[in-house]
Amino acid sequence: xxxxxxxxxxxxxxxxxxxxxxxxxxxxxxxxxxxxxxxxxxxxxxxxxxxxxxxxxxxxxxxxxxxxxxxxxxxxxxxxxxxxxxxxxxxxxxxxxxxxxxxxxxxxxxxxxxxxxxxxxxxxxxxxxxxxxxxxxxxxxxxxxxxxxxxxxxxxxxxxxxxxxxxxxxxxxxxxxxxxxxxxxxxxxxxxxxxxxxxxxxxxxxxxxxxxxxxxxxxxxxxxxxxxxxxxxxxxxxxxxxxxxxxxxxxxxxxxxxxxxxxxxxxxxxxxxxxxxxxxxxxxxxxxxxxxxxxxxxxxxxxxxxxx
Amino acid sequence: xxxxxxxxxxxxxxxxxxxxxxxxxxxxxxxxxxxxxxxxxxxxxxxxxxxxxxxxxxxxxxxxxxxxxxxxxxxxxxxxxxxxxxxxxxxxxxxxxxxxxxxxxxxxxxxxxxxxxxxxxxxxxxxxxxxxxxxxxxxxxxxxxxxxxxxxxxxxxxxxxxxxxxxxxxxxxxxxxxxxxxxxxxxxxxxxxxxxxxxxxxxxxxxxxxxxxxxxxxxxxxxxxxxxxxxxxxxxxxxxxxxxxxxxxxxx
Numbered sequence: 344x345x346x347x348x349x350x351x352x353x354x355x356x357x358x359x360x361x362x363x364x365x366x367x368x369x370x371x372x373x374x375x376x377x378x379x380x381x382x383x384x385x386x387x388x389x390x391x392x393x394x395x396x397x398x399x400x401x402x403x404x405x406x407x408x409x410x411x412x413x414x415x416x417x418x419x420x421x422x423x424x425x426x427x428x429x430x431x432x433x434x435x436x437x438x439x440x441x442x443x444x445x446x447x448x449x450x451x452x453x454x455x456x457x458x459x460x461x462x463x464x465x466x467x468x469x470x471x472x473x474x475x476x477x478x479x480x481x482x483x484x485x486x487x488x489x490x491x492x493x494x495x496x497x498x499x500x501x502x503x504x505x506x507x508x509x510x511x512x513x514x515x516x517x518x519x520x521x522x523x524x525x526x527x528x529x530x531x532x533x534x535x536x537x538x539x540x541x542x543x544x545x546x547x548x549x550x551x552x553x554x555x556x557x558x559x560x561x562x563x564x565x566x567x568x569x570x571x572x573x574x575x576x577x578x579x580x581x582x583x584x585x586x587x588x589x590x591x592x593x594x595x596x597x598x599x600x601x602x603x604x605x606x607x608x609x610x611x612x613x614x615x616x617x618x619x620x621x622x623x624x625x626x627x628x629x630x631x632x633x634x635x636x637x638x639x640x641x642x643x644x645x646x647x648x649x650x651x
Numbered sequence: 652x653x654x655x656x657x658x659x660x661x662x663x664x665x666x667x668x669x670x671x672x673x674x675x676x677x678x679x680x681x682x683x684x685x686x687x688x689x690x691x692x693x694x695x696x697x698x699x700x701x702x703x704x705x706x707x708x709x710x711x712x713x714x715x716x717x718x719x720x721x722x723x724x725x726x727x728x729x730x731x732x733x734x735x736x737x738x739x740x741x742x743x744x745x746x747x748x749x750x751x752x753x754x755x756x757x758x759x760x761x762x763x764x765x766x767x768x769x770x771x772x773x774x775x776x777x778x779x780x781x782x783x784x785x786x787x788x789x790x791x792x793x794x795x796x797x798x799x800x801x802x803x804x805x806x807x808x809x810x811x812x813x814x815x816x817x818x819x820x821x822x823x824x825x826x827x828x829x830x831x832x833x834x835x836x837x838x839x840x841x842x843x844x845x846x847x848x849x850x851x852x853x854x855x856x857x858x859x860x861x862x863x864x865x866x867x868x869x870x871x872x873x874x875x876x877x878x879x880x881x882x883x884x885x886x887x888x889x890x891x892x893x894x895x896x897x898x899x900x901x902x903x
Contacts, residue, residue, distance in 0.1 A: 493793065634779060640807070643768065646712065
């Protein structure tokens with residue numbers, strides 16, 4: 344029998360889309376400057392959304408992988424962060440090559456524009472394209488995920504949580520886009536009032552800080568778990584990037600439960616934080632496409648209610 | 652009467668189960684707390700034991716769905732061998748697979764009901780797909796069936812996470828004297844034997860009432876163990892158990 348996972352591509356484009364989101368979000372570091380204009384050197388406040396130094400995606404990913412590899416205690420002779428990053432870069436280049444619209448939007452950040460409207464446009468446009476990509480490739484991702492489940496020796500519950508995490512990340516990106524659009528409009532309305540500009544930025548940053556903290560926690564715990572499982576089943580560096588059958592031996596069970604519970608707890612907090620407006624729209628992605636499954640949900644709930 | 656701010660509405664497992672998995676009748680009762688929240692400024696809580704009890708029940712069922720569907724798919728793929736298409740003539744294989752599996756469980760067991768439901772959706776799914784213009788090959792069929800199972804289980808997990816997230820969690824702290832009092836009460840012996848977690852939940856709520864100086868009410872849909880013994884429980888540990896429908900009566 345042919346292994347089901349072998350029908351799927353060797354690199355996981357969804358992980359690269361999520362990394363691209365991280366890269367875009369790292370551009371949002373607003374600063375206020377006083378600039379002189381005109382003959383009378385009139386001073387005006389300008390806003391610069393971007394940090395002085397361009398975020399380095401490879402550094403971000405490299406330090407994350409380094410941290411995770413240390414956490415899970417991966418000591419295989421075929422693994423080093425540098426070698427891992429070489430393959431990561433190769434796959435990321437392939438991902439951008441296959442998704443030109445994402446590449447274009449990420450390239451626009453290199454223009455170093457200091458026009459705040461253009462900066463807003465770049466962030467909003469990139470995040471919108473990335474959330475759309477994640478949405479349109481959901482079915483493909485889900486099939487790949489289920490092929491992995493069928494060939495692996497892992498609890499079904501884990502795959503329920505991967506599914507929710509995937510959908511909730513789309514919601515959080517869309518919610519960031521909504522917040523950024525609101526901020527752009529508000530900053531335009533209060534453009535001549537420094538105090539109000541600061542207050543609007545502070546309000547946004549407070550919410551944004553909470554979002555990135557929770558997004559980081561859930562992503563890190565998920566990535567740690569995935570990395571742990573793959574590293575336990577990998578024979579070479581290449582296997583860390585592939586969808587392969589994942590088995591747990593007796594010695595890995597305890598550690599697996601630690602990472603699994605951490606992911607579950609973080610996802611639970613995240614689920615209750617994500618803006619309900621987007622979450623309830625995006626959970627529709629999870630709707631069944633088949634008539635045969637229509638009342639399975641209800642029947643299942645009745646049994647669970649009576650069980651025990 | 653105690654001010655609404657000083658009231659803590661706690662729930663037991665019967666109420667959380669009804670909120671997450673209940674039908675309309677259940678939801679109208681459990682949803683009453685949500686309606687009252689809009690009128691009175693109280694906080695709602697559940698103990699760690701309640702959350703764990705429901706989480707474990709969900710875990711068992713989800714695990715069963717995963718195991719049964721995976722076992723079926725593995726046997727089905729082995730049965731089909733090199734024959735790449737799904738066919739209506741595969742139905743006897745499904746029938747025989749589930750006949751064997753069902754024989755391991757008594758008719759009224761929830762495991763048996765889940766297996767019967769899985770059997771029914773798989774048969775219908777095969778018929779639905781074999782009638783398509785281009786019927787899927789076996790790998791595509793089994794993966795897409797699994798996607799459907801995952802969607803439904805995920806939705807249930809989602810409801811559990813969102814609904815349980817609306818409650819603050821009580822610590823797993825109890826006063827040993829309270830537990831002893833409840834466990835020693837002759838009229839509660841059936842509950843002590845059958846549902847020890849219910850006693851634990853009552854103790855956790857009582858400990859919270861002591862430490863928080865709030866008036867704790869335990870909303871429940873469990874008539875047998877909680878509501879029918881409400882006066883007794885209140886006289887023993889000072890916790891009132893009540894149907895959420897009548898919660899409003901406790902607010903000023």
